Amino acid sequence: MRDVARLAGVSHQTVSRVLNGLPNVSDSVRERVERAVAQLGYRPNVSARALITKRTMTLGVVSVSTQQYGPAGTLTGISEAARRAGYFVSVTVLDAVDRQSMRSAIDHLLAAAVDGVIVIAPVGSVVEAVAGVARTVPLVMVEARDGEQSVAGIDQVGGARTATRHLLDLGHRTVAHVRGPINWFEADARVSGWLTELMAAHAPVPEVLVGDWSPRSGYEAGRRILERSDVTAVFAANDQMALGLLRAFEEAGRSVPGDISVVGFDDLPESEFFHPPLTTVRQDFAEVGRRCIAEIVARIDGTSPPSAGLIVPEMVVRDSTAAPR
């Protein structure tokens, strides 16, 4: 910076002013400084700046396995929006979804002096691990349920209702459900949407099967569903589990949608090419990420966040659902 100042024939403070776009700098000086910056290829030192401003311009992201479609999509949205807002993104992948591992991940980010933390781990068990942090630094939790640090969410309940209603409308007497793991917000919300719609239609409520999002757990749930002869429609809480169902039914010689209809949730890039192409509910994860950034930046700046409602998911009807015969 000293070199730039010398080349432009001004003081280092004036250079700083130009760099930060402050007013009270004459146009001629501003231009001279900018030329000097370009000529020397000067880059401000973020550490020195952070040292005095107490802002690292870095956001921490803690995420469950980024191999999952949802978190990965959210991360993409976060990365893009953060960059546009001038922030860096420091990512830590959780090696397990529990308090211990959550604490250690957040601790790591706090050591980096991040200006805010975004948590992509919509699980009840981590909420308490996170609670203490929110007092230290702004914190946003994707899909969080309770008011506190909740934010950016998709209308899970609405999506689940639409999916269930779709099956009911086709004429199915009721709809079975393979839920995601206990304590996961999305899983709980989808159960509740499914339940609401069933009640509204005065349909009998079958026992809920519990999966863990994986195709294998869907497959296992499928095997158990086959033991009940009266099931004609299943709503799975995500597409991977829905795939497991398709596989289980296929193996048992049950036709989808001939004998059983299946609906998923997420709309993976793969889902359109399943056998049969899967009817599902599409979610805009990138938008979730963008909203996280908007929210946390607002909280850091102390401005009011752009209050946006829930993101509405979109039902995609393909070939895995039909009227019962």
Next chain:
Amino acid sequence: MRDVARLAGVSHQTVSRVLNGLPNVSDSVRERVERAVAQLGYRPNVSARALITKRTMTLGVVSVSTQQYGPAGTLTGISEAARRAGYFVSVTVLDAVDRQSMRSAIDHLLAAAVDGVIVIAPVGSVVEAVAGVARTVPLVMVEARDGEQSVAGIDQVGGARTATRHLLDLGHRTVAHVRGPINWFEADARVSGWLTELMAAHAPVPEVLVGDWSPRSGYEAGRRILERSDVTAVFAANDQMALGLLRAFEEAGRSVPGDISVVGFDDLPESEFFHPPLTTVRQDFAEVGRRCIAEIVARIDGTSPPSAGLIVPEMVVRDSTAAPR
């Protein structure tokens, strides 16, 4: 730090020594300082440290869509290994795979003064965008082909050979190939492995079909393959495209593996539950990530990297392949 020093009754310099685990500190003093640190909940300021050491302890990662299975897995490995090595990971997702977008992403990371950059974008077109950077800061490129900044790679050629050989061994006269996008290292390497094995077996070499990794491109390639009546075996460069093939064949009433055998590459969590369960080649992406960290940390420290050979992928035989009839 001043507070810690005062509480422990030593100078700030001694505190610094304890924090950095330097020798020449008596046990009693060390213990006193550590107690003071714990008592005050003191955390060193990374910016101040970086300002003088010129090391931010942050690694930059530029990745193509983290929604893809490979990059996501590599990122997980990177995140975990980096944390263990005491580094932070700053991630930027590429919005397009071209020079322009690559330059801007790397520029963003350089502004963060990262100590090194890892590029997960194994595409020829970005190599040149990256070339200049390597002089500024250590840079590691996943799966890179040419010696320069290459590193951590999976034996793509070997994997492709094994896949092709598997089909040949089953008795197929030859094997068709749906490759990944032109200029992608993995795609090129898999073509070359496939070709090598075909030549070794004196099998005729069918025209190569080009996909873009997506299920849809696989589906379209499948439609074209159906126009050639003599194809009995196809090797797809990834599982998503293989899924597209399965779909196309299914629609056309061709049985897999009865009429046509299909092999993929990657082993997605879903692949085991495809219709039929997909024979494929499993890759250990997390290991790729870990090696990236080992390599770049070594390069930063100026020590010699732990020279490890290529990672050997593993063939997983399921139900999508059989002898021709």
Next chain:
DNA sequence: GCGGCCATTGTTAACGGTCACAACAGGCGC
């Protein structure tokens, strides 16, 4: 023509660590 105000620019002191070097003590060899 002079005082006061505003816009522009410069000067100095932080921010919180580490580095270089000095100071001090104790043990050893001669």
Next chain:
DNA sequence: GCGCCTGTTGTGACCGTTAACAATGGCCGC
């Protein structure tokens, strides 16, 4: 017993930037 060396601790400067405040000059109003 003296000097030297080694191991431990303290002192000041410095990293590169922004904050706070001082200084300068031009314009306006009276």
